[in-house]
Amino acid sequence: MAAPKKYPDELRERAIRMVVDARRDPETRQGAIARIAGQLGINPETLRTWVKRTEIDEGLRPGTTTLDGDRIAELERENRELRRANHILKTASAFFASMPK
Known part of the structure; x- marks a missing residue:
């Protein structure tokens, strides 16, 4: 805020x-x-x-204009969220792949 x-x-x-x-x-x-x-x-x-x-x-x-700066900040936030989600998915995939069937 x-x-x-x-x-x-x-x-x-x-x-x-x-x-x-x-x-x-x-x-x-x-x-x-x-x-x-x-x-x-x-x-x-x-x-x-x-x-x-x-x-x-x-x-x-x-x-860098205010609009461009705001857009860059938003894209960086989105990029962080996507990287975090990707990491979670990779970790979950590795976990389930290692479970015995």
């Missing part, structure tokens, strides 16, 4: 929009994340992570 969110989604979206807008203007680009994080009472590293994730999801920055 995921941890509860510290910041509401509306604040997150607003902060990301503010950073994107500030980065468009060369005069406000420098230190935009730290300045906006301070204004909104958000940890600057948290805001930096949000902006980075948004840029990756929108294809503006290289990396």
